[in-house]
Amino acid sequence: MDYYKILGINKGASDDDIKKAFRKLAHKYHPDKAGGDEKKFKEIAEAYAVLSDKKKREQYDKYGRVFDGAPGAGGAGPFGGGAGPFGGFGVEFDPSAFSDFGDLGDIFDAFFEGMGVRQKRRVYHRGSDVEMVQGITLEEAFFGIKKEIKYKINVACDKCSGKGYDVKEGLEKCATCAGRGEIKEARSTFFGNFTQVKQCKECFGAGEIPKKVCSNCKGIGKIIGERKINFEILPGVMDGQIIKFQGMGEAGERGAEVGDLYARISIKPHQVFKRQGNDLFVKKEVKFVDVLLGEKISLPTIDGKKIDIEIPENFDLKESLSIPKQGMPIFGSSFGGGRGNLIVELKIKTPKKISAKAKEILEKIKKEID
16 A cells, blocks of 8 residues: 555655645545545545654655554554554544544644643633614605614623622632633544543633622623613615624623624605615606696605606606606715605596597697697
């Protein structure tokens, strides 16, 4: 078996090259992954076990095999320890030993600890982010409005200032982890026995536990309370737009960071206008005679005023009229900075009954127009 060929490297490859090749191939052929290959995976691990060990590599390069263990790799497995190509444990491969081989996660955590490298562990959980819906009218979206929101939420316990314990009584070293905030768990896996470091469940990684738990919050550091916030909704705000309020969400556990509040704007449907982007649409019923005579048409606007418009000559009544700068303000700009249009859909209303005299007049008009 050519271990160099299995890892796709040449005989002059450095230790770093061997390690990189192993990680890449092990990730590719891990049995739990789509397209994985258990047999190929074992060959890769065996090749790495030999070539990553200086003594075994020398024997292999000189004799084509190693002599200090079982046939094949012998000695250290891919992560050291044990005899034989896979640590000499004589067990079948158990893919459930690793939930995700993507970054070698907990395996390397154990080895990094041995080298004095340790991840900083998060002790307590940050408070949850909260989303709420704030309903407003189309007019409020047009002019902008100031709002006050009151809402029930978990806030920091006022008795212990969110710490979860009696500050006067203080803390003591956690007996479970001896103040380290971490505990070690031995695990037996395909690669052998190794120690995994986990956060202490008793002190939540703090290394200390309170001598006296707060009676008000039962040690969590937060209780149900009420918050109030005043904020401004700017003109032109869109339906579904989200406003973020940092630090106004749920309190964290035992003084951890507070979550954020997200207010989602919901604009209520309007009886007259329909909004699309910055444009407003309105339907207007007009009399046929007024259209012929070129009478001005009065239209409502979103700001509560009225405007008079004229239908242009030779206008196709099937189309809509567009009135510039009578729609919604562009969000983030002043009213002078830009507005959408007011789009008018005309509905022609004909009279129910025409008298003989009126009909005669219309005939004359028709001849005149023709």
